[in-house]
Amino acid sequence: MxxxxxxxxxxxxxxxxxxxxxxxxxxxxxxxxxxxxxxxxxIHFKPVPFGVVPDADWVFFYSPRAVRFFLGNLPHPLSPEVRLGSIGPSTAQAITDMGYQVAFTGTGEPETTADAFAEVANGQRVLFPQARHSRQSVQKKLGSIIKSTGIIVYDNRPxxxxxxxxxxxxxxxxxxxxxxxxxxxxxxxxxxxxxxxxxxxxxxxxxxxxxxxxxxxxxxxxxxxxxxxxxxx
The missing domain is CATH 3.40.50.10090 (Rossmann fold)
Incomplete structure (x- = not known):
């Protein structure tokens, strides 16, 4: 040190x-x-190539960076029926800046966001584009309340x-x-x-x-x- x-x-x-x-x-x-x-x-950030995007009712983003790495590298457009959620306002703004509508915006804090998101996504399929070293805070808090799938879209290393x-x-x-x-x-x-x-x-x-x-x-x-x-x- x-x-x-x-x-x-x-x-x-x-x-x-x-x-x-x-x-x-x-x-x-x-x-x-x-x-x-x-x-x-x-932290150094590097995109991670991803192929087939799993079917989902929701795509939930933890950060503006996840928004850019996922939406900016989609192999094909998302179905218009897929709703987009964000952990907080800055991530929601990143979604809007990419030309998409935001269906859910959290508080920025994982625990309160997970509680609120559970009310709208209970039992539904949720895709979480994330970093390789993501803490998966909302996923872990929701557990079996939703059907979650993670997809790594970028690497984050100190x-x-x-x-x-x-x-x-x-x-x-x-x-x-x-x-x-x-x-x-x-x-x-x-x-x-x-x-x-x-x-x-x-x-x-x-x-x-x-x-x-x-x-x-x-x-x-x-x-x-x-x-x-x-x-x-």
Missing amino acids: AIFAGMKLQRRSAYISRNLQAQSAFRLILEAHGVGVEGQSL AADFPLRCPEVLVFTSPLNAKAYLSRYEILPGQQLVAIGNPTASACRSFGKEPVMASAPNEEALAQAVLHCLADK
Whole structure:
């Protein structure tokens, strides 16, 4: 594990484990408060070819990336009778951006989303396009309530090397990102962690670090969590 020997924290700065667009809400909110922002995913993504798509009543997506890798590489169009579901608003937006309609949008949290999805998909066939290392959170929560099938559409592996500065606040947007960072770098005195949700918080705790939890799994809530951390200093 690497240690930032002799390095000092960059005051009023935050790192988030995703690549940010110029108009990212996370970036805009924090920069408006004078906070420096760095965004870099610690995960490498690669499409995985898939052939025959199993018959299903629903296709449920865990992430915008799953949407793009699946809908963008379909060997043939989906039947118009197949309904599309998403774990949260950002994934629903990705479906819409691909020209499809969304029949179900979750909260972004697996447990509450699974409970709500069970009410509309009970006993039906649900296809889950996913990463090779997916936690399959909604599938596992629903169990036999639905007839689920997973299909791997992309690979997600931690980056082997990533140079980072020393921000005051580290924001992790997935368990895999948290594990990639915390298995490589020590946390400096005074640094605080923010987790996007319970699974990511659990990943932080597995390294003995207690994060601040965002109030919702979106960039606005993550930015507010960062401001809360900085206000405590």
